[in-house]
Amino acid sequence: MNPCEKYHARGRKPWKLMLQIIKIAIITAQLVTFGLSSQMVATFKEQNLVTFRHLFLKGYLDGGMESYALYRQEDVYDHIEYVLTQYGRLRNITVGNHAYDKTGALYRPLTLCQEYYRNGTIYAGNETFEIDAQLDTFCLEISPMLVSIKITFVLKAINLETVRHRELPDCYDFNILILFNNQAHSGRIKVDLDTDVEVNECRDWRVTGATATNPYFLALFDVLIILTCISSLALCTRSVLNGIQLQFDYTVFCKDQRGEDAPWSDRLEFVNGWYILIILSDTLTIIGSILKLSIQAKVLSSYDVCSIFLGLGTMFVWMGVLRYMGYFRKAAFPNVIRFLCCAGIIYLSYCFCGWIVLGPYHEKQQQNAPPTSQLHKFMLACEDLPDSGVYRIKEKPNCFLNCCIPRCREYRERLINELQ
Template sequence: METMEGNSPECHISVCATDEERCAITHQPSCHSSKNFVSEEKMRRKLQFFFMNPIQKWQAKKRFPYKFTVQLIKIILVTMQLCLFAYNRYNHVNYTWDNRISFSHLFLKGWDATREVNAYPPGAGPLAIYKVEDFYTTIDYAYAGYANLSKAVGSYSYANEDNTMTDMVLCLSQYKKGIIFGFNESYVFDSEIVETCMNISHNTVDHAFDSKRYLHNIPINFSALVKATLEFSLKTVNFKTAGRISPPNCYRFDISINFDNEDHDGQMLLSLDAQPVRLMCKGDVEYVTDDEIDSLLQSILNYFVIIICILSFVLCSRAVWRAHQLKQITNQFFISNFGRPLSQADRNKFLNLWYIMIIINDVLIIIGSSIKEQIERKDFTSDQWNVCSLFLGLGNMLVWFGVLRYLTFFRNYNIVILTLEKAAPQVARFLLCALLIYAGFTFSGWLILGPYHLKFRSLSTTSECLFSLINGDDMFATFSVMSSKSTMLWWFSKIYLYSFISLYIYIILSLFISVIMDAYDTIKLYYIEGFPRSDLQIFIGDTNLEDFSSGIFRSASNESLGLMKDLCCCTCSKLHKSYSTLSRGSLVTEDSRQGSIAV
């Protein structure tokens, strides 16, 4: 054995040329000076501690798992909040839907109970009017129901404070010019739409209202009529939601009866819409104390959720930032000591996507909780309910997804996550190819079969139909519903459906499963033979169970990397690298050309 010392340049050539990769990454003591070896060891310990899970960190440093505790509290609070909000939202949506059905019976001529159930395919055709006389009688029917509101089973009142009948508003949207001379195939047309609105006042007419006579001065050209709306408002109180700590709710319903003639096909579609607006109950109410209790409890829960989410956001953002700083220092360390930077894969290991997901769900829940608090304090519409449910629902979903992170600490559960990670690139490429084939079938099916098949009437329903066929849903109905008006298209539909079903069920789905199974088999093999290790993992090495309780990590519990100082020192000098040690104020200065090397 020959020993080289001092500044001889042959020292580094003779050593690292033999096995540069292994010498540089595994850090044999013979390759570096003793001071540098100490610095590397501290860097290794820091990285080992960084990549530990909360259980290992508790064993190593007795560090309390703050983030885990915050996430545990958060999942309990946000789930409680979601359950309460979901219950209230269901009552709200169900109440408004039932009232819309009631209004349809009271104000919509021709409405019957068979239209209350959503069935596919629908059991009845669209509610429509086909005669001019039906247009006026529909308005008369709505006015009669509005004028005789006291006969309704529901406790409805007029929108005025003194419960006097307010005016109905009739709005007509017509083309500026629209005259058709069908007998000689001629017309006069101006596409500009003119809207005219008028009040139907109860003071000028009696209850036996005749809209045709009332509107005799207003020209209605049904050839030019695009749409008409009849609008009015009602107030009511919902007792169903009342409980020991929740008071009844006061509502105003803005009702609109719509006459849709946009297609000009001789069929004027008729529909009713009721937009709910919650009002602050006032006057002689009995739930004053309980209202305060309910409001206080709901607000306390909302504020607790917001506070815990802000705390979670701060902790996870801080962890992401510290990981970024550690990545920069580790990269500089590798450049200075081993002559090359971290690979992109090693750099990505410092980015914890679980923390990113937690940050996103924190933002969603904070926004949703703020909207929920405003809903419970102020007037609101159903749109705000829907927006709030969107934020809280997505946020809660990501919170529960975050629980998977803690299951990855156990081998039996971690294999699922590792399989998904391993298969993700192959699955993405496979889905891209499958999506192109799917898009081709979707667009062609919509174009060719749309006019003759109920399930292909629109692009969205076409896509939904094909996706259902992939899962084997409602196949026979899809074959049988096709109209036989065109023999050529009838045969095309059979070939089209057989080709799509055979291709996706027997070929594409089987290949998709095989891609995932291949990744699963690879992960199982890794568990047996060992996972492939990158430069960073080789440098970190293995941590024994004895190390957790040996005090190695606790001995440096008050030490820091001195991140900003490291970055400054590393960028200021290329030949003489100065790294702060993990202890504060201690600096190890390394001369890359000095050391004692044994060959």
């Protein structure tokens, strides 16, 4: 019997149904709050990566890492010197709150090391070569058989954007690696800059003029979700075990009374797949909530892993509601309405999961992202609010292809002249 039939027949209250409704509400709220925080973290990391490329890569242009390479020895030395100079002048050139990392009272030094073949000679004219494939690492000396040069250093930054969202700021350690890659020895040294980010709790902070959300409240909210999921997990596990026990009794009954084994199709009727789906969603949500607590305590910084667990857990718990769509009689709840409700639930579950897992890294979510192409720049120049009326043709209100003529025409002509 379903919960409605049990209530009318035995007076048993549908505890599991009420628990699932409460769980959907609090899990969705948890997902939204964590998704907003994850989006700010991903945006801050991406913006700092772009900033570091502009600060330490000479002549870098937005979106130009694929074609950013060096072809002359003089350029290699020049770019290495540029990195060292920019690192020394960081406090005077950056517009952010970047600072050097300290180990005790001393600053952590910048490290410049190169990898090169232990022994090797190449004669391209005679088409002969001799290479010892073993690599040695040495610092501050340039070898003729250069394979790669690595420049590593650590910078610190504070994400102040969280203050506007009533959250305490986080302190970041950016482990920056600049790699001059010459492994192919093709005459083209590929240059790349990448960062490994660590999120730490700020040691000493004071915020005035704004009220931050109490971190203990968020922790208690996560603990409440964990306890709710544990209760749901226990109730659904008990129902599954009761179904399995009833299946064994049915198998023994068929064997004793009919002298034949019960078919598997009949046995599977005693195992409720919806309960298994809810058990899976509870397990994922519990793991994700524990990871979220660890992130809030600055023990871990794995936002992506936590997003995957919370996203899948929320998706499965929304899909678990589909079980209750079959409890309404057709006369009171027509099939078309039931189908629309089921489709809407599935759509929402996928939306929540995709938003928290992939949303922070989507280009549209990267706030203040720089234009990456000439076409993008052209489209940005044509931006116009619907109600501003600055660049629209007022004489033809019915035309749906109105163009921001004055501004875009000048930009287009200038762009064509530059390309020619």
